[in-house]
Amino acid sequence: MTAELKPPISHQDAFLEAYRCLLCGGPLTPAPCILACPAEVDVPSFIGAISVGEPTEAAEIILSANPLGGTCARVCPTEELCEGACVLNSTRQRPVDIGRLERYAMDHAFNEGDLLVPPKPAHNGKKVAVIGAGPAGMTGAFELARLGYKVTLIDSRPATGGLVRSAIAPYRQLRDPLDQETARLWELGVEFRLDTTVDGELLKELEAACDAILLAVGMGKDATTGCKGGNLDGVLASLPFIEKIKSADLPSVGDRVAVIGGGNTAMDVARQSVRLGAKEVTVLYRRSLDEMPAYAVEYEEAIEEGVRFAWLTSPLQYHGNGRVSAIQCSRMELGEEDSSGRRKALPVDGSDFLLEVDTVIEAVGQTPRADFLAIIPGIEIQSGLIVVDPETGATSNPLYFAAGDALGGTTVVEAVRMGKVAALGINANLSE
Ligand SMILES: Cc1cc2nc3c(=O)[nH]c(=O)nc-3n(C[C@H](O)[C@H](O)[C@H](O)COP(=O)(O)OP(=O)(O)OC[C@H]3O[C@@H](n4cnc5c(N)ncnc54)[C@H](O)[C@@H]3O)c2cc1C
Ligand code: SF4
Structure with missing residues (x-):
């Protein structure tokens, strides 16, 4: 339907591109591309794996930091992040094409049917509900399941992915590889409740049944200019x-x-x-x-x-x-x-x-989910956004944590970062 903006590259081009990487940094001075990645993907290590003909190992390195690595390879504003920070820019060369190498590794693994799911840990006896199955909720659910929590991931929509599935331009990503990224959650034991909108009644049930609730509800409908004539066709x-x-x-x-x-x-x-x-x-x-x-x-x-x-x-x-x-x-x-x-x-x-x-x-922005946030007791909201401790994702109600666009994020990889922070915050809180 629509040609991809960043189409896949061949094996040969991937090798050649990987050889351009200087494999910068070390344990004490991480490479600038790692520092510029909100998910902290170890870029030189995964590119190094591609350069020695190990794309599956490269995918494993990516997924260990970013469970939405395949999606981010397609939609990340790499020019502003890792590629913008690549040292080759300062030598008047073009930066390493990190996004397309990431995609090469992820496509290789997923096309081989290798979901690279980490071992399922023993259940630690604690339950967490994650409301919203967009990038923040999927990441939070993945990290919590990996830590042994019984996780239920709930979304109003019939499929996972949030705005990635419904709103990100199709010339960047239509749907793939959301299905594989979702399958990894299944494999780790996450329970899905799709087509389910959390309202006041369900929220009370979740509060009674869960040890923590992660709010990853994103933002709501389009804002409007309010201009007269806004109801005309077209x-x-x-x-x-x-x-x-x-x-x-x-x-x-x-x-x-x-x-x-x-x-x-x-x-x-x-x-x-x-x-x-x-x-x-x-x-x-x-x-x-x-x-x-x-x-x-x-x-x-x-x-x-x-x-x-x-x-x-x-x-x-x-x-x-x-x-x-x-x-x-x-x-x-x-x-x-x-x-x-x-x-x-x-x-x-x-x-x-x-x-x-x-x-x-x-296209003048999205409105906050004010009606939904209003039913949650005791959480602080400022200008429609949930206020959290940035180190832990904790809200002002000790049962609730939050991540993603609902806090003011604007990219998938930022939602991934916040999903990870909140999962670790919940784990630290429940391990006290
Ligand atoms: C048009 C557009 C293009 C974009 N393009 C890019 C891009 O190219 N690259 C990029 O990195 N980022 C892009 N973004 C931003 C990116 O999509 C978001 O930052 C990211 O999706 C935020 O993830 P999230 O999980 O916080 O929220 P969302 O993706 O919005 O997911 C929230 C989920 O919560 C669910 N939910 C909400 N309330 C409830 C409820 N009460 N009960 C159950 N479920 C509920 C929703 O159905 C939704 O699935 C774009 C955004 C838009 C709008
Ligand atoms: S900054 Fe550029 S050259 Fe250095 S490791 Fe990262 S991608 Fe490779």
């Missing part, structure tokens, strides 16, 4: 738009698409619209390039693919007769810094203009 929210594409139900967007927002989701949605055949895709961002939160590489790739940017531009109202046909926009100017430290975008009087469009896609 005005779409980013998450359902991507989910449709991932389920091969391709939306028809017409020739002219406007994307509202300046984050990585806005870049994904714009680039996806190009792939759907739109001739003019314009991102409307109310500030300027300097303030735009999307990664530089995402912006540059969007430009290469023909996406245009309308800076200092904000939508006021959507017009149309049944279906959207134009956006009334305002030019903006930057004022004083706001509480986020960014300069406030202020409308310029009398600067309104009309932009003709066939489709508008709003």
Whole structure:
């Protein structure tokens, strides 16, 4: 359906690429690529294993630090993390292609049917419920099961993976290897309760039955601009738009698409619209390039693919007769810094203009799961995010720990890191 942005590499190319690695660092000075990886994957060791023809051993090294190693190989912003830190950058060479080598190792193991599941430990007599089977919950469940806990992983959706399955752009990852990563949890004895939304009643049951509860519920629906005309046909929210594409139900967007927002989701949605055949895709961002939160590489790739940017531009109202046909926009100017430290975008009087469009896609962030969080007794919430001890993932209610986007994370590998922290935090707490 959609070509992969980072397709697999051949055995020969993997060898050649692995030989470029200087295998930096040592026990006292870890390589910069390890330090830049939130999951602390031992990059030189796994690349070293590939270079001596041991890709399964490489996969084992990756999985020992990151149970979602196959997913991260596809979706990690490596240019900002490990590859951005690679020492080869300072010698004017391109960095080692760590992401694709990671994928090579993981694909090799999983294609051979080798799930590389660690030995199942004896049950330690304690039970933990993990609410949310996205990256944070899957990682937390894996680490807890590996430590001997009886783990129940619960999710409203019929399948694991959270936003990886439903929202991450299909040109990065459609679904694979989520099924193998899930099968590893089965093999370790994790019990699954999918298609099950935790409400107040179920929460009480879990509180009575479990020694700890890990909240890995992510964020909720798309936020909206609240512009008048938002209910016209052709005005779409980013998450359902991507989910449709991932389920091969391709939306028809017409020739002219406007994307509202300046984050990585806005870049994904714009680039996806190009792939759907739109001739003019314009991102409307109310500030300027300097303030735009999307990664530089995402912006540059969007430009290469023909996406245009309308800076200092904000939508006021959507017009149309049944279906959207134009956006009334305002030019903006930057004022004083706001509480986020960014300069406030202020409308310029009398600067309104009309932009003709066939489709508008709003990508202005997600809302917190306020209703669900409100039913949990005694947990501190700030600006919709769960407050935890960053060293342990402990919330202000001693039964509850939390991880992932619900704390303000923004990437899969960060959710993996927080899932590991919370699992170790629960273990330390229950071992006292
Ligand atoms: C459009 C988009 C593109 C992205 N692209 C990338 C990318 O390319 N690379 C990258 O690294 N990151 C990307 N991200 C971010 C990444 O997807 C998230 O950081 C990551 O998925 C967070 O994991 P999580 O487990 O915290 O939450 P989620 O993945 O959101 O999972 C939370 C799970 O909890 C479940 N849940 C919630 N409430 C309940 C309840 N009451 N009962 C039962 N289940 C419940 C939900 O159904 C969901 O499955 C993207 C995000 C978006 C929105
Ligand atoms: S920094 Fe680059 S060269 Fe050094 S170990 Fe990491 S990937 Fe290899």
